[in-house]
Amino acid sequence: MKIALLGNPGVGKSLIFNQLTGLGVEVNRYPGSSVALETGNVCFRKDRIEVVDLPGIYSLDGNSEEETLVRSFLEEGGADAIIGVLDASKLERNLYLFTQVAEFSPRMIVVVNMADLAEREGLVLDTSALTRRLGVPVLLTAASEGRNIDRILPLALSSAMVPDLSVPYDHHIEAALRSLEKTLGTTRPKNLLALQGTGDDPLLLGAAEGIAREIEQRHMMSVRQIIATNRHNFSREIAETVISNRDGKKSFDLDSVLTRVFPGVPILCAILFLLLLSVFVIGSSMEEMIVQAFASGIIDPFNVAGFSPFIQKIGFSVLVAIEAGLGIAFPFVFTFYIGLSLLEDTGYMTRAAFLADRAMHRLGLHGEAIIPMVIGFGCTVPAVMSLRILKTRREQTIAAFLITMVPCSARTVVIAGIVAAFVGLAWAFSIYLLILVLIVLTAVILSRITPGEQFGMIVEMAPLRRPQGRLVLKKSWLRIKEFLFIAMPLLIITSIGLGLFQYFGLIDAFQELVAPVTVTLLGLPGYASTAILFGIFRKELAFETLAVLAGTANLGSVMSSVQLYTFAIVSVLFVPCISTIAVLYKQLGARIAILTSVYSVILGLLIGAIINLLIK
């Protein structure tokens, strides 16, 4: 048996899913899509039941990856029963999606969640009336209190039904649907989609387009608007008959503080600063512990185990890769993910997007782009993956360039380890400032030269609520798993590659080759080139390699302050790490991956050379 949760974003689907399945959740990619699909198993009366958490969507008509995924899931009859999750406090808006789901005639039940919130607002829901109107069993739940969650599975398994309702569309639309059905024999849902220009049957699309144009001329309104209006009006009518209003308690509206320029913007800055600071503080202390434990517990014993030099080199490379992966992943990335999940689950991220909208416009982006940018401070890999939320190719391209420049936690390690430690804290901050200026300049130029149209922000503000510790941890855990899954294999492979490189003595040849650039242009010692090269694999490796090659951890004694500063800037700007290039390639294609990499090489060398020339 397989059941699936379907609903708008932010209706508490994940919370219900989490309570139904507990641990042991898998994240899968639906074939042909990059949307994550969580599935979990639950044992019910000795049967194994697979529960799928479909991505939150507002509509089934669109062409976004999420909408397409859910649509094909429904078309293929992907589950034995669908659990439609609605938000009791926003029933009318939520019913809009339900009217569309009903057109696919799946066997389903409806769970009206957030009953606690609705009660506080003074809304009273008549569930038996709603059951009658929708033609499927309705269950009122409050997932945050765990109320009625245990009744969801029994109800879904025993009494799921095909909804019995259909939207009364405008008579021109109905006529069009009938004529398409008659002439082409296609189904009603397919015809409805085709009238709105969605589908893959050229014959149907062609016929529908002609009819749609006729209807549009008559109504002075697009078919989409007509259909959406019909559905919304129908949903309103249902909502009005099943909901009655009592006086609810008026609670203090936090948004009156959070979404005003003052004090909203200072609060936003403070929250982001605190997030980065705590990641940095917690991260560096944890990293030290992990690295030390790993070195003394595994690497040192391995080194004295007496393998042949070749095996020794390869084994050592693998171990170092694992050590570095863990040393970055858990202290920095995981801590960051916890903070990020907290911000998301409280609903604050949407406020941040709103406040940042105008500033982001100057960068050729819009408010929602602040989310990938913030994630970029943790790690560039998931930031690139989150670029999907931006709707146009133009925005994705601009944001991809900027994200690869945002100092991720590994680059923070370089800046802290080299500049803050040996040159001074103020100089370390100056690097951040410099990067910020470069990001803004890059964005201003890119927003002028990148083709494509600008698209604004339309974001539903998630209701503010208290995050659930367990859910935050689980979300962070799933994310870190995904991160390790992508980054670890690359780390190990490249580490072995570098090990072999050293083993066959190619390092010196390489240093000779690029000496004109390193020594003449940047004014750095020859071995710095190797360190920068290693930085391509993992940024923080630049720092570690430099210490190894310089033969001392006290870098201040072998390099001047200017050299250290230049080195830090070049390695921070120089080529996003190999994992980033891999996700960029996967997400946006080879062209963008190559362009961003080449751009960062040129930028890194240019800025390094300028500093060298100016200060020397």
Next chain:
Amino acid sequence: MQSSLREDYLEAIQVFSEKNRHAPTIADLGTILGKGSPEVEADINELVARGEVAIAADNEVTLTARGRTISASVLKKHETLQCFLLEMLGMDALAASSEACTLEHTVSDETIDLLGEYLKKPRRVGRDIPRRGCEGPGCPSSCSPYSLLDFNEGDEVVVRCILGQSCAKRLLDLGVVPGEQVKIRRKLGNQSLVLLVKGCDVALSPEIAAAVSVERSL
């Protein structure tokens, strides 16, 4: 009851409800249509039987979904006709309105559609009359000249139409559809705004807000 009278009732209920934010009582309807209360009561009972109106607890007469569909169609006819008489034939506003009131009951959907079409791209006929501005849902020659950006924080407005196709989809899904009453919850100095629509807050960029054509709600 004649269908024209029936439509007049439905229309009166809708217009009254939109203006006063509550539905009319039987006495209110009597005043509007110039009839005595007993007569109105009998007519309303007939409409209730047809399932077009309902009598709410506080004696207010409200439209059912069916009633609303009919009254919306009649109102559209009224406004298209009025627009035609006013703009194209150059009648004065009051005369155009009262003339539209009688014509609206007999004119066919098809005629109204064609008339709407004609108003959009008029071929000049007869006297050369300067076009006056004409607003409203029944007047397709122009959507409301105001966008969300013309209103302030706290204002309640009714969506008239959404200009441009590219951004419309998500707005439609979130309930920003023609006829929907929305409230501007927040408007920053930089014109980004938060809209309260169907009980949900939706944040919009200025360029999106500019594409949503609205009118102040009555």
